[in-house]
Amino acid sequence: xxxxxxxxxxxxxxxxxxxxxxxxxxxxxxxxxxxxxxxNRKQNMLNNQFLKEAVDNKKYDEAAGYxxxxxxxxxxxxxxxxxxxxxxxxxxxxxxxxxxxxRAAYIDSLLYLYDVRxxxxxxxxxxxxxxxxxxxxxxxxxxxxxDREGIRKIFNExxxxxxxxxxxxxxxxSIYFTAVCxxxxxxAVDATLIISEYDRFTPAFEAALKSEDADVxxxxxxxxxxxxxxxxASGAASCENLxxxxxxxxxxxxxxxxxxxxxxxxMSRANCDSDFFFATxxxxxxxxxxxxxxLFLAQGFQNRGEFEKAMKYLSEALAAxxxxxxxxxxxxxxxxxxxxxxxxxxxxxxxxxxxxxxxxNGYAYFLLGQxxxxxxxxxxxxxxxCYWAAYDAMSKAVNLLASEPDIxxxxxxxxxxxxxxxxxxxxxxxxxxQAGANYTVTRGFANGVNTTVRYR
Numbered sequence: 001x002x003x004x005x006x007x008x009x010x011x012x013x014x015x016x017x018x019x020x021x022x023x024x025x026x027x028x029x030x031x032x033x034x035x036x037x038x039x040n041r042k043q044n045m046l047n048n049q050f051l052k053e054a055v056d057n058k059k060y061d062e063a064a065g066y067x068x069x070x071x072x073x074x075x076x077x078x079x080x081x082x083x084x085x086x087x088x089x090x091x092x093x094x095x096x097x098x099x100x101x102x103r104a105a106y107i108d109s110l111l112y113l114y115d116v117r118x119x120x121x122x123x124x125x126x127x128x129x130x131x132x133x134x135x136x137x138x139x140x141x142x143x144x145x146x147d148r149e150g151i152r153k154i155f156n157e158x159x160x161x162x163x164x165x166x167x168x169x170x171x172x173x174s175i176y177f178t179a180v181c182x183x184x185x186x187x188a189v190d191a192t193l194i195i196s197e198y199d200r201f202t203p204a205f206e207a208a209l210k211s212e213d214a215d216v217x218x219x220x221x222x223x224x225x226x227x228x229x230x231x232x233a234s235g236a237a238s239c240e241n242l243x244x245x246x247x248x249x250x251x252x253x254x255x256x257x258x259x260x261x262x263x264x265x266x267m268s269r270a271n272c273d274s275d276f277f278f279a280t281x282x283x284x285x286x287x288x289x290x291x292x293x294x295l296f297l298a299q300g301f302q303n304r305g306e307f308e309k310a311m312k313y314l315s316e317a318l319a320a321x322x323x324x325x326x327x328x329x330x331x332x333x334x335x336x337x338x339x340x341x342x343x344x345x346x347x348x349x350x351x352x353x354x355x356x357x358x359x360x361n362g363y364a365y366f367l368l369g370q371x372x373x374x375x376x377x378x379x380x381x382x383x384x385x386c387y388w389a390a391y392d393a394m395s396k397a398v399n400l401l402a403s404e405p406d407i408x409x410x411x412x413x414x415x416x417x418x419x420x421x422x423x424x425x426x427x428x429x430x431x432x433x434q435a436g437a438n439y440t441v442t443r444g445f446a447n448g449v450n451t452t453v454r455y456r
Contacts, residue, residue, distance in 0.1 A: 024042075025038075026038035026039075026041045026042050031045075033074060033076050033077045034074045034077045035073045035074045035077075040073065041074075044069070044070060044073050044074045044077065045077075047066045047069050047070055048066075048070060048077065048078060048080065048081060050062070050066050051063055051066040051067055051070065051081065051084050051085075051088075052080065052084050054066060055084045055087050055088050055091075058091070060088055060091060060092055060095070063084070063088045064088060064092075067081070067084070067085045067088060071085075071113075071116060075116055075119070075120045076120040076121070079117070079121055079124065079127055082113060082114075082116075082117040082121075085113050086110060086113060086114075086135075086139075089106050089107075089109050089110035089113065090110065092106040092109075093106045093107055093110065093143065107143045107144065110139060110143070111136060111139065111140060111143075114132055114133075114135065114136035114139070115136075117132050118132045118133070118136075128165070129161045129164070129165070130158070130161040130162045130164065130165040130169070133154070133157050133158035133161045134158050134161075134162065134169065134172060136154060136158070137151075137154045137155045137157070137158040137172065137176075138175075140154045141155075141175070141179070148179070148183050148186075148188050149188075151176075151179055152176070152179065152180060152183070152189075155172060155175065155176035155179070156176070158172055159172050159173060159176060168201075168204045170204060170205060170208060170219070170220060170223045170224075171219075171223060173201050173204065173205075173223070173227065174223045174226045174227050174230075177197060177198070177201065177227055177230055177231070178226065178230040180193060180194060180197055181194060181230040181231065181233065181234035181236070184234050184235075184236050185234060185235065191236040191237075191238075191241040191244075191245070192245055194231070194234055194236035194237070195236060195237060195241070195242065195245055195266065198227075198231050198237070198266075199262055199266070201227070205220055205223070205224045205227060208220035209221065209224065237266060237269065237270050238270060239267065239270050239271075239272035239273075239274060239277070242263070242266055242267050242270060242272065243267075243272070243274060243276050243277070246259075246263040246267075246280065247276060249263075250263065250280065255287075257284070257287045257288055260280060260283060260284035260287060260288075261284060261288070263280050263284075264277075264280060264281045264284045264293060264296055267280065267281075268281075268296040268299075268300075272300075273300055273303055273304060277300065278297070278300060278301075281293060281296055281297050281300065282297065285297060285313070289316070289317070289320065290317070291317040291318075291320075291321045291323075291326040291327075291329065291330055292326075293317075294313040294314055294316065294317030294330070295314075295317070295329060295330065295333060297309075297310070297313045298310040298311070298313050298314045298333050298337070299333070301313070302333075302336075302337055302340070307337055307340065307341050310333075310337055311334065311337060314330055314333055314334050314337070315334075317330055318330045318331070318334070324357050325357075327353075327357060328354055328357045328358055328361060331350045331351075331353045331354045331357070332350070332354060332361070332363045334346070334350045335347045335350030335351055335354065335363065335364075335367040336363075336367070338350060338367075339367060339370050339371075342374075344370075344371045344374050344445055345445070347367050347370070347371050348367070348368065348371045348445050350367060351363075351364045351365075351367040351368045351371070352364075354367075360400055361400065362396070362397045362398075362399070362400030362401035362404070362407075362408075362411075363397070363401075363407070364397075365393045365394065365396040365397035365400065366393075366394065366397040366401065366407060366410075366411055368393040368445075369390045369391070369392075369393035369394035369397060369411070369414060369418075370390070370394075370414070371445040371446075372386050372387075372389040372390035372393060372441075372444075372445055372446040372449065373386060373387060373390035373414070373418055374444070374445065375441075375443045375444025375445045375446050375447075376390070376421065376443070376444075377444070381423055381427055381428070381431040381433070382441075382442055382443050383443055384421065384422065384423040384427070385423070385439060385441050385442075385443070385446075385451070386441055386443055386444065386446045387418045387419075387421045387422055388422065388439065388441070388451040388452060388453070388454060389441050389446040389449040389451045390414075390418045390446070391415055391418040391419055391422075391454075392449075392451055392452075394411050394414050394415045394418065395415060397411045398411045398412055398415065419456070420456065421456070422454055422455060422456040423455070423456060424455060424456050425455040425456075428453060428455060433453045434453060435453055435454060435455055436452060436453060436454075437452070437453045438450060438451075438452060438453075439451050439452065439453050
């Protein structure tokens, strides 16, 4: 029945084509792409129809014959030749099953088909070079997953073609970079390639994230997440690898500010704390002072316990910074270092500055809670009352720090400690304080804070 259906379909196609062909002048130059001479052109146009019908009816042997004639006689006639040809070979690959030799032959034929298409339709307005290489790269990865060098090569060609067409394809980049990271984990490439490719493609993602098109931003956000995850999971961006890479590069180009910027950004992301990192970051800061680099340095020096240096860079950056959002970040870091060094007065100042810029920043209350608790330095009820204010501030911090789970957890632990330090019912009774009553703290950094009486 299938054979009969195919025969009938072809017969109908021939009748329809014959009826149409009666009025067609195949010598017209517009048909030149279909071959040499009127008769040949007519036959090739018929073969193109027969190819589609054969593929649709799963008559793959017949389809292969038509495809061979079309590729030989009129390879630039129609993109449909290649669309149907790809369907044919993919079906043949599936049919080959366990016959690896036959399967490999069909895979090579499919990839060759893309090469022929590229040679004839690279300039096609919609389905040109970028589209063809995109399809070939994906097919290559699907059917030749073990040819890792081949995958890297064809994806690089496809990405370059998309860039030539006007917009680098971030989907291709994400697939390619994930593959390269897998190769690194399999010891097929070294860390230098991972790091250089990460640096190479990051600007494309950043540009897309600044687009005014919401769909472009949404897509870029998702793909950037995949890109960054692959980079982080690869293990290539270790401090040891980064230092090995950049020590030579920076020695060769000691005044290359862009190279210093890249080195500092990557080493900061990897939480490096070596002398090399600090020397590099400090040199970059002298070349191009910025709040971002100051934060990198402050974080690093804070981790090393060099608080004076950390505060130096933060203060310098704060004096020059005009952007409120950047100032907010600087004040957070100043506040955290001040708490760590028990400079509660400075921490309170920083917290109030943070609140003035952004009242919804949980760090402000995280800092204030600790400063209020530090004022509870005696056994009198006026001291113990500081824990009520500390508990209130830390409770607010917990609510606002959902995006900072580690800090939020620390705030929750502090809340428990403050609650455990509330005055007892008896102590409140002797101070003539009732649970639920309003109370204004009169001690230390919590002086003037309104709170509520609660029993331990």
